[in-house]
Amino acid sequence: MDLKDLISAPLILLVLFCSHPCFAKITIGVSSENGESLKYSRKHFHGELKSAYSCVINHLDTDYDVITVPQARLIKMLQNNEVDIAMPLLLLPQRDLFAVRSATIYQVGYELISQSADSDLSIENLRRQANLNGIVYKRGTGARTLMLKYLGIDKNESLSHEQQVSTWQQAVDFVAKNRAGITALPTVIAKDIEPHHFIGVTRIKMPEHQLGLYMSSRFAKNTEATVINDASKTCKEVI
Known part of the structure; x- marks a missing residue:
């Protein structure tokens, strides 16, 4: 095997391994407009909704970054695959058109x-x-x-x-x-x-209405999306 073959072989394996999207790091978007109910700072969630959402995210085996943005912008970023996960969001039919919903995480009044x-x-x-x-x-x-x-x-x-x-x-x-x-x-x-x-x-x-998170259409093809959805069922709470 010559040098060219030695270089190309790992690349072929990488392409095969990444036939579904590979995520070196997941981007999680949190709405900045939740009052004190859910905030993210110093690598921790805070607020009344923190328990279940922390529980869900802690199931991830992949590194992630959390960004906080206004909700209207967050929805647009989700639609454009600029964030992998967006939360907290009501589970609504119009959002199902461009993203994949989790199971219900909270029933919120x-x-x-x-x-x-x-x-x-x-x-x-x-x-x-x-x-x-x-x-x-x-x-x-x-x-x-x-x-x-x-x-x-x-x-x-x-x-x-x-x-x-x-x-x-x-x-x-x-x-x-x-x-x-x-x-x-x-x-x-x-x-x-x-x-x-x-x-x-x-x-x-x-x-009461269903509150959960949404996954981008791109991220939903990844195996971590199944982990998130299963965790949503396990971590579900009522407030």
Whole structure:
């Protein structure tokens, strides 16, 4: 065997070994907009959601980096295969179109926030408020989808007035100041907002929703994706 053969043989083996994508290091994206519920610093997760998510990630046998970015950007990066894993994210049908969901990691509660002027909290009246006064929601989240589903409004229906804001607190403030009729936010986030922001609004408990993580379409072809999904089932918690 000459020198050329000695060099090419390992390369052939590498190509065969990497017939599925090889991941020298996995990139995990964490949304920066979770309040105190989930943060990553000094190589550790912190917050109310840390237990199950740490449990899942600790099952990885591969080195990983964690980056923290705004959620709208995180979703775009996931769609473009710029991150391998994105979390925490609601498991929603529209996200299934470009990424692969994990099993449910948490069942998380949501609150519908409405103006307090009307004591009628029936779905029909709340729907009327949404149509008359509009809705507001945090951009890059699943709040709009869950809100409209709860109110029985088709997600493709265009309401007369919809506004997107940068923070959950801004969404609550818009309703409190009569700049919108309805909003919604996760209960774990509501705990981090100071109580005075909820003066002048009514808080309505919504059904729990599935919270998990998403894997990029590229990463989902890797064997570590199976590890992540199995760990999601093992580490599942209810809050």
